[in-house]
Amino acid sequence: MYELKNHTEDVVQHVLKEYMQKFKLPCDCERCQADIKALTLNQLPSRYCVSLRGEILTHLELDSLPDKTRVLSAIVLAAKQVADTPSH
Numbered sequence: 001m002y003e004l005k006n007h008t009e010d011v012v013q014h015v016l017k018e019y020m021q022k023f024k025l026p027c028d029c030e031r032c033q034a035d036i037k038a039l040t041l042n043q044l045p046s047r048y049c050v051s052l053r054g055e056i057l058t059h060l061e062l063d064s065l066p067d068k069t070r071v072l073s074a075i076v077l078a079a080k081q082v083a084d085t086p087s088h
Ligand SMILES: [Zn+2]
Pocket: 027, 028, 029, 030, 031, 032, 033, 086, 088
């Protein structure tokens, strides 16, 4: 079964995980993480590709992405915004 996948979403998920290991978020509950992801994805262009259902990118593929730095700076902004005005 094939599905459309937003590649940017995978990258954001991966970079956010790394970010959270390095910097402590004021709140790292599921809601705040989802808010940060949504805000980050809204800043970035989506890149859809066709993938097999359930297929995930390897760390090697993710680490070689050219726009990782761009994703990280979007996450920094989003994390700050959520920390300033959390949804709960
Ligand atoms: Zn929270």
